[in-house]
Amino acid sequence: MTLRVALIGYGFMGAAHSVGWRQAPRVFDLADSVELAVIAGRNEEAVAKAAAQWGWAEHATDWREVIARDDIDLVDIVTPGDSHAEIAIAALEAGKHVLCEKPLANSVEEAEAMAAAAERAAEKGVRAMVGFTYRRVPAVSLLQDLISRGTIGEVRQVRAAYRQDWLVDPSVPLGWRLRREHAGSGALGDIGAHIVDLTQFVTGSPVTRVSGTVETIVAQRPVLGERSGFAGSSTGELGDVTVDDAAIFTGRLGNGALVSFEATRFATGRKNALTIEVSGSQGALAFDLERLNELRYCDRNAPGELQGFTTILVTEPEHPYVSAWWPPGHMLGYEHGFSHQVVDFVTAIAHGTELDPTFADGLAVQRVLAAVEASSANDSAWVAVEAAEPARV
Amino acid sequence: MTLRVALIGYGFMGAAHSVGWRQAPRVFDLADSVELAVIAGRNEEAVAKAAAQWGWAEHATDWREVIARDDIDLVDIVTPGDSHAEIAIAALEAGKHVLCEKPLANSVEEAEAMAAAAERAAEKGVRAMVGFTYRRVPAVSLLQDLISRGTIGEVRQVRAAYRQDWLVDPSVPLGWRLRREHAGSGALGDIGAHIVDLTQFVTGSPVTRVSGTVETIVAQRPVLGERSGFAGSSTGELGDVTVDDAAIFTGRLGNGALVSFEATRFATGRKNALTIEVSGSQGALAFDLERLNELRYCDRNAPGELQGFTTILVTEPEHPYVSAWWPPGHMLGYEHGFSHQVVDFVTAIAHGTELDPTFADGLAVQRVLAAVEASSANDSAWVAVEAAEPARV
């Protein structure tokens, strides 16, 4: 069978997803073949260019028309977060499989509706997945697998951070990512979401309670003439930053373990420093996205004189996803996770097998983020995260 | 002039301080000469052995008699924290300069009394210092110096952790360090104290508010037959651990910056991992005690294509304390900080110059730790740290 794919959106994430759809069928032996059928976006000129660039057969300017087409099997959503719910729910109701870029939504309410829609769709064999692609970096997949096999014993503590520095300069303008109405939140939702998801993924245990603080370090920034991204010419005026620059929070997992979380766009010199270390009763595992081909492992049961952290180059054939690529010692990069995501989604669709992360997983992340904001607003007192089951509508 | 020194206590810290007193006058050109006059401890056999081992001229079993002697100029206290206040105050009142190992005391009340005593003594030219020796690791001294010179601009965020793993094994017995009556607190007071002190030291800004959680991960451990340290034979019974195993807290500095703190004895594979990273508006600095001869520096004003973290080997003659030791590239170790502490204390005494850390600095740390415990007991809500001035008695 062939899955005909529609991609809604065409920015940075559109490029990354396009690479995934193009590469996966070449490198992996996919369960179903895929076809890059149509790419949709509001700006016709831009979307036509994206279609040509990435090899999408057609382009469209109205996502509703795309979803209405009978010849589309799968909708991949890479628009800004404020449109995810509407598109995803419509697509699921139209019987399309949906891959939705993270964050699932900008609010818990939207995420709940999406998870409910996914659950209803599942009854008809329609599948939904949220795009936390870092789960599919081979070193992260290995990390999760080792924990699930008991390699480090019982998880006792987790230390997770995602640190960038693109806001250190106060002249960085007030782009859409710094306005709550468009972005939902700041560092918390953009990069904090990743470490919450990874923590829940690798430990297999939900964050049940949080205490935290969100902070806007530079309160005003130059206003841009129009909605824009990182760049654009300034008007000379200053406007209010309405999202957080940094979020520091502590979480309690369902298994009782404590987690320290930090998400910040003010860590000078740190470009994309997602780090996570899991301390267990029998060992520890540590990962750093800036060295994404490496995983560090400490075995407490090794002879005392030989203990320490082993730097594993996760490029061996026995490592997840790796054998399809290159020989040992040949590095993978950022976009490989997008191919792995395609492989796993297509496999789950073809075979009806379990997939992750589900919309329920995406909702669970949103609930944690909402609880962090609630805690921050209440003097950082602990807040319970709503139970992870999606509300039935 | 010659300073005649009495050391009260003779355990691990007695050894480290003895090395400091022995080495400093050999390697550095001290302002005053020093004499290792007497070492005191309750167990005569043990203290006599320590005297012989480290070259103290005499030994004694009653610290009160030592303090009463006219021929002692300086008292160095390395007993457990529950006796610091009594000894230090008595010594100061007897007109002796006092060096007191950290933590200053097991409670804020004691620390306040000590700081007050130090203030009264100062009026008579008697000096008091608390032994946060990590301030005197050359890389840390350099870090502080660079920040104070404005090298990284305005401090925006700090990330500090001290992680060890000696409690991961649940069969580690219930030694005195795990009982509140002796140790005051657990990871918080023992190692959390260091990162609080270092943060205040390197940024030059006090922690004014905290929100945090302290946690006992393994609640019961094997009881030992008698008060003991890390080792000893078990009775087969289990007893309650009455201090924290881990503390995770967020602090607000006087300058507004947020700090994430973590102190834990459950970080599997981490032996002595004190790490601190300071993010500023113009750069960043990072230190790791397990690589104590290195400091990492990021300069935001370097050409973009060449930016990154520079690993500085802090063994050059222009680095603090280093020129007295070995040529470039020759490593220093843990105990060198104790020599540097002697150098700086003796210099301050001889010249009447400012010294650090004072008892007020030690008290400030205690107040932060107490505020963390108060916050933890109050659902992690933010707690103001008492103002840093010692209370006048």
Place this chain on the structure above:
Amino acid sequence: MTLRVALIGYGFMGAAHSVGWRQAPRVFDLADSVELAVIAGRNEEAVAKAAAQWGWAEHATDWREVIARDDIDLVDIVTPGDSHAEIAIAALEAGKHVLCEKPLANSVEEAEAMAAAAERAAEKGVRAMVGFTYRRVPAVSLLQDLISRGTIGEVRQVRAAYRQDWLVDPSVPLGWRLRREHAGSGALGDIGAHIVDLTQFVTGSPVTRVSGTVETIVAQRPVLGERSGFAGSSTGELGDVTVDDAAIFTGRLGNGALVSFEATRFATGRKNALTIEVSGSQGALAFDLERLNELRYCDRNAPGELQGFTTILVTEPEHPYVSAWWPPGHMLGYEHGFSHQVVDFVTAIAHGTELDPTFADGLAVQRVLAAVEASSANDSAWVAVEAAEPARV
């Protein structure tokens, strides 16, 4: 204009080149468009599968027929080294641009003939390039660029190594890479070639003389039933390894600098450890292929207290090739070099501009390797490398 490409060969390198031809036009704005016209190989079933997998429009089993076609503009050769000369010369004489995977050939004689053919073809506007893709890892391109701009001053010494470990196990069978008649040489030609090329590339100075030793550490290995690669079932017999396992040699550059080279397949635990460090009068630069997104730079003119090696994450828009890919801090991998190679080759063809590495560069590497073998055979006495100009036929 559209370049119609034929790929001759379809193994590991066929995959890597196919990815390059597929990705480059998507990610970069190429000067000419490219078309994956035909892939050729002797085994029809296998080559048909490769054509389908990588999207080559046609497949063929006779490279001669492919070269004879009028509708082919460019021939990309990824067969084993013993067939490079014949195919490349035929293609050049047929007026096709040629990209030839390294090593250029298995002997100096063949390489000379190829370089001569390339020179004759150049007069007719036909271009030839050899596939030393590591030149196009962004960190390596940056390294070269910084040296050429004088950033580290005059090059004084180079330390280069390429270390792998896939032959440590004596039960690894006697594949074609271990037989001189197929592979030409062992570690020397396979991986030593890379460090010779990189040294000449980044310093801009040829290796003019060498003294070295080549060594076969495990002299006999299990014979395979048929010509095979890394795997295959053994016959129980042992056969002679007729290539080197390791080569250690010293080179003299045209500018007088000394270089230490080491290429080995016996460096236990090292998977793909190509490392090169260039020491200059004003600074140094160091690269490690296992951390291919990083370049380390030491500036001798920085303030003494701040000197050290800076780890540059070569993922910024100002770094070579990077701006076409992802935002800062997003890692690139092994295969990206193959896209960059396509970009640069197509640009040179379209604009008639200089390209590198030329067949003359490939010949220069072969001459160095031949000189190493000659030196080794003559008790490691120094041997002059033949002048780099290709012999006119």
Place this chain on the structure above:
Amino acid sequence: MTLRVALIGYGFMGAAHSVGWRQAPRVFDLADSVELAVIAGRNEEAVAKAAAQWGWAEHATDWREVIARDDIDLVDIVTPGDSHAEIAIAALEAGKHVLCEKPLANSVEEAEAMAAAAERAAEKGVRAMVGFTYRRVPAVSLLQDLISRGTIGEVRQVRAAYRQDWLVDPSVPLGWRLRREHAGSGALGDIGAHIVDLTQFVTGSPVTRVSGTVETIVAQRPVLGERSGFAGSSTGELGDVTVDDAAIFTGRLGNGALVSFEATRFATGRKNALTIEVSGSQGALAFDLERLNELRYCDRNAPGELQGFTTILVTEPEHPYVSAWWPPGHMLGYEHGFSHQVVDFVTAIAHGTELDPTFADGLAVQRVLAAVEASSANDSAWVAVEAAEPARV
């Protein structure tokens, strides 16, 4: 019994040895006690100052008188290499135990005479040791011990380098270390000696043949007014550097393994970068002096997915020498090796047990260095190293 020690010389090495003699009896439970009896040097004012600084009971200006004294048991020689032979032989003949700083001598002839003297003395129970203290860095001792226990199987290859950068600046003056008549050789004898010794030590196998090149990169430097060290005022004239700045050589061990060696004072940015990696049939071990508390170990027999280099923090009680110092995770430094040397020498004297490195070991290093120079002078052809037995006189 008490060993009364005389130290001949008082420069940088005098300080390091003094620290060793002062610290060892405090930290370790020595087999014999030691007494810092006398320090000797030609300049009375300077040697008197050194005596006072380091606590030597007496000072003297004539080493012959010191050796003639009945109340001296052990002579420790830290003068420049050109005086080692005369002093050491005289001391041994006077029945004193001798510790002689490396290099044993400036020529093979002198070293042979010294080794012969040591052998004669040994018959009377008089012991001699050469000061290659890096053998006694705990991580190096562990490295050697692991190899000797077969942990990495059969040694196949060694990669050893010692790189510094203090001559990069051409204005560094022509000190005694740059003149053959005083220093014997340059980088080769000063730092190359260390990596030759360490290689022979950790592998337990002698270097039997060498092929190499020695090189003077900056041929002339500013002449100083008088014999001087690193500093001093220049006369404006240039004089010839008569020793090597760098030495690159390949060695063959007795067990057949190849070794690549590099010693240089021109590795910009490298301060004291002694690195050694030993590749074995079952694993590998790597050490870097700039991270002297760490040893990296790769176990080829670990599960494939978990293989890599483990960074062992060599500060655990089960590691060599460590238990006498501080708790786990507390770093040791450069001078600790000098204490360990005292411990081992005193133990060997007290118990009549084997010691290392002997004068024969020192001679073996000299012979390798001489062979390197001979090879370099003969177009880098291989030269056999003289057999390791000291010549009988």
